[in-house]
Amino acid sequence: MSSINDCIKFDLDIKDKNIFFYDNFYKFFNGVQYKVYEALLKQPACPFCGSLNFIKTGRLKTHVRYITADASRPIVIRLFKQRILCRDCQRRSIAQSDLVDKHCCISNASKRKVLSALTEDRSMTSIARENNVSVNTVQRVLASCSHRFLDGYDYLPEYLAFDEFKGVDRTLHFICLDADSHTVVQILRTRYKSVLLKYFGKFSSQARMAVKTVSMDLNFYYQDIVRACFPNARIVIDRFHIVQMLARSLNSLRVQVMKQYEKSSREYKLLKSPWKLYLKKFRDLEKLHPVYNWHYKDCLTQEQIVMEGIACNEELENSYNLLQDFFEAIDNHDTAKVEELLYSKLPVGNLMHKTLLTFRRNKAAVLNGITSTYSNGYLEGFNRKIKQIERTAYGYSNFISLLTRIRVSVI
């Protein structure tokens, strides 16, 4: 037959041999029913000299919060820590245990549970409530983790990806990822050119020389940073952004054309509600089965909608065909075709023309983007994850807390 000590220890999963449980009861405190376990923490020997020759000089009463499955009935361990005076070295000490840190009343098990909950997409308030600790405790557990992604300035990955995301106080933070392993290299508070030059300037020249490609969006000064800091790196304009810019240009042209028609006209309706179809790849459109749509009161396939829609305007038709040709060329990594498309003379609308001019100015980098196997697609996904972390917390006011939470969540 097990003793009460063994039963409680088994129940609470406590293995410290110096702790002896001898009582358990319920107690109301501030309207909450607590489960209280009473235990004695013995000091087996003097921690300074290891002597067993000591006098017991009393006990220190502490209340340790412990993990529980039922948050409505919190568990508290009333732990009496033995005080001793060593006869050999004449020094005083209080017994300590792995259960709880010195000068702390939150058990280490609770802290571990809080930390594991912090890796999930949950608010700190909900974690605090479930573990019967305060929000400040959850913040302290988070703060005990490091927010640094990369220690030292001797190494940089060969393939980097640059981007930015909106964070604390709606400012844009700079993010740099390893394009191979998709791990974070660094997140910086601001994305100013001087800050980035200073940061990458700290790395050893060997580390900077090792960088082979840097993929980015069409942010003009990122390219200056790459030229200044990474002499051997190729600039790669990300395919994701190339397509995104073209699609945006086509979309705004579609809206312009649409507004030329009466709202009740068939053309207006064909250009308005099925707007997503115009941005899809042509081969992915449904070509066989017509579906009745009450907007334009007709039974059409997706292909028929798009063909009839773009036929409204010559510029729109050219723009649509240009986007489709880009899709095909990017899929086939066909640089010759892309180069030909960049110098296309067809009228394609103002915005699309500007986009093409921008691509022409960065032609080498755009062509690198077409041939390169690296793309920033995953970085955009990563940014989405960061956005989710911020939304769950209703925003962060402390940049370091945000960084730590991101680091804890992605590892």
Ligand SMILES: [Zn+2]
């Ligand atoms: Zn001693």
